Amino acid sequence: DIQMTQSPSSLSASVGDRVTITCRASQDISKYLAWFQQKPGKAPKSLIYAASSLQSGVPGKFSGSGSGTEFSLTISSLQPEDFATYYCLQYRSYPPTFGQGTRLEIE
Amino acid sequence: EVQLLESGGGLVQPGGSLRLSCVASGFTFSTYAMSWVRQVPGKGLEWVSSFRSYDGSTFYADSVKGRFTISRDNSKNTLFLQMNSLGAEDTAIYYCATERYCSGDSCHWDHYLDFWGQGTLVTVSS
Secondary structure, X not given: OOOEEEEOOEEEEOOOOOEEEEEEEOOOOOOOEEEEEEOOOOOOXXXXXXXXXEOOOOOOOXXXXXXXXXXXXXXXXXXXXXXXXXXXXXXXXXXXXEOOOEEEEEX | OOEXXXXXXXXXXXXXXXXXXXXXXXXXXXXXXXEEEEEOOOXXXXXXXXXXXXXXXXXXXXXXXXXXXXXXEHHHXXXXXXEOOOOHHHOEEEEEEEEEEEEOOEEOOOOOOOOEOOOEEEEEOO
């Protein structure tokens, strides 16, 4: 199985900050990488697919980059509604595997 | 608007069975591969199973293989997950999600798990 190592596991930031979360795959997954946002008590929400494509309706403050084994999610100009947990997911091969998650908290 | 509505969760004793359902609307259900993903409350996400629409292929996580069965009824726009021999480790919120759009004999590679239901909680306890 492909392992996804996500870092950091938690992150404190302030409103207006820009933050970056990274995911590393244990083998080449090309661009088969998605990012999700999850708020407490809610289902995950798709933000990015194919490593860098923005999901419809998602604001442009979210951006994804990378290919192969190294990927990142950047969130610019943090607003209170952005504080949540973020997950990466590889879907290059079954079983699809998630990163451990990054909890983004208000500093 | 895409909607996925799961049901069937609840409290079940160890060794018991449960059948989850996910009713879909707002898209052509038969053209999508569908998945189940679970989450222990307060923990991370774990993919459970997928059903590829165009050829009927099914896929399972090792942790549920041989105990869970995924199926679908395209005439009723419904995805199912039959769960047998349940253990405490299966306690989780179970989400259904659209996996990929498939047409002809292949699936689009890029979009993945675009839409999710609200989840249904399964608790395995005596």
